[in-house]
Amino acid sequence: MIRIAAVGDVHAGRDTAGLLRPHLEDLPDEADVFLIAGDLTKTGEPEEAAVLAGELDGLELPIVAVLGNHDHQSDRGEGVREVLADIGVHVLEGESTTIEVGGTRVGIVGAKGFGGGFEGACATEFGEAEMKAFIRHTQGIARSLERELERLQSELRIVLLHYAPVRETLLGEHPEIYPFLGSYLLGEACDRHGADLILHGHAHHGTEKGLTPGGIGVRNVAQPVLRKPYAVYAFEDRQQAPLEPRRAERTPSDADTEIGRHERGSARTAAAR
Ligand SMILES: [Fe+2]
Numbered sequence: 461m462i463r464i465a466a467v468g469d470v471h472a473g474r475d476t477a478g479l480l481r482p483h484l485e486d487l488p489d490e491a492d493v494f495l496i497a498g499d500l501t502k503t504g505e506p507e508e509a510a511v512l513a514g515e516l517d518g519l520e521l522p523i524v525a526v527l528g529n530h531d532h533q534s535d536r537g538e539g540v541r542e543v544l545a546d547i548g549v550h551v552l553e554g555e556s557t558t559i560e561v562g563g564t565r566v567g568i569v570g571a572k573g574f575g576g577g578f579e580g581a582c583a584t585e586f587g588e589a590e591m592k593a594f595i596r597h598t599q600g601i602a603r604s605l606e607r608e609l610e611r612l613q614s615e616l617r618i619v620l621l622h623y624a625p626v627r628e629t630l631l632g633e634h635p636e637i638y639p640f641l642g643s644y645l646l647g648e649a650c651d652r653h654g655a656d657l658i659l660h661g662h663a664h665h666g667t668e669k670g671l672t673p674g675g676i677g678v679r680n681v682a683q684p685v686l687r688k689p690y691a692v693y694a695f696e697d698r699q700q701a702p703l704e705p706r707r708a709e710r711t712p713s714d715a716d717t718e719i720g721r722h723e724r725g726s727a728r729t730a731a732a733r
């Protein structure tokens with residue numbers, strides 16, 4: 461069994477020191493890897509990242525994270541990344557990493573993502589320079605997801621984002637702000653090359669469970685949505701085998717059943733926000 465623990469939007473700050481760690485003490489026994497889906501800090505100050513690093517330091521399991529929009533607020537995203545890298549957190553931006561769990565390779569592709577909206581109500585690369593820059597940023601990130609998914613050689617394929625790849629996990633948010641919460645281009649990139657699970661945060665008032673048009677399970681793990689320190693998604697062990705880059709081949713029912721059957725979460729309630 462491979463157990464993926466995940467949470468997003470922990471929004472660490474100087475006033476949150478010591479709040480999260482008590483809820484993470486059992487994490488290494490409950491999961492094989494811990495993924496953090498962005499908005500690690502309140503305003504993107506490296507000093508805030510140091511608070512989070514203090515909470516995570518010494519946990520005996522691999523930790524992988526992406527940055528969120530809050531982590532760019534002070535234009536010091538690289539500093540946030542460095543503080544976390546110093547304690548061994550893999551912070552991915554259009555990159556991937558592979559972790560071996562009991563003989564199964566778990567590949568994680570990570571990127572912040574960005575907005576633009578969803579089918580039938582999305583921004584297009586047209587008009588003012590600012591509008592074109594907005595959508596080109598999303599297109600560039602979607603291309604990085606495609607590139608990394610195409611390269612990835614692992615039995616289990618996880619995509620870690622901050623922004624949402626589908627509309628479904630935004631339910632509960634004002635529809636007017638959907639274009640600022642995610643983009644269908646992110647989901648399309650994953651569908652094109654195949655993944656077993658996509659995790660994201662950012663939509664604090666959204667819904668946990670969704671599915672891409674190609675049938676990949678999507679989970680909004682924003683802490684206010686989970687209402688607990690993290691969720692754990694479990695998969696059966698998979699045999700290592702020479703792999704070809706995959707196209708989307710899973711049916712909606714396959715993906716949803718697999719995640720749903722093994723899913724479980726920590727029973728405790730989040731106190732860190
Ligand atoms: Fe957030």
Ligand SMILES: [Fe+2]
Binds near residue numbers: 499530661662
């Ligand atoms: Fe966010």
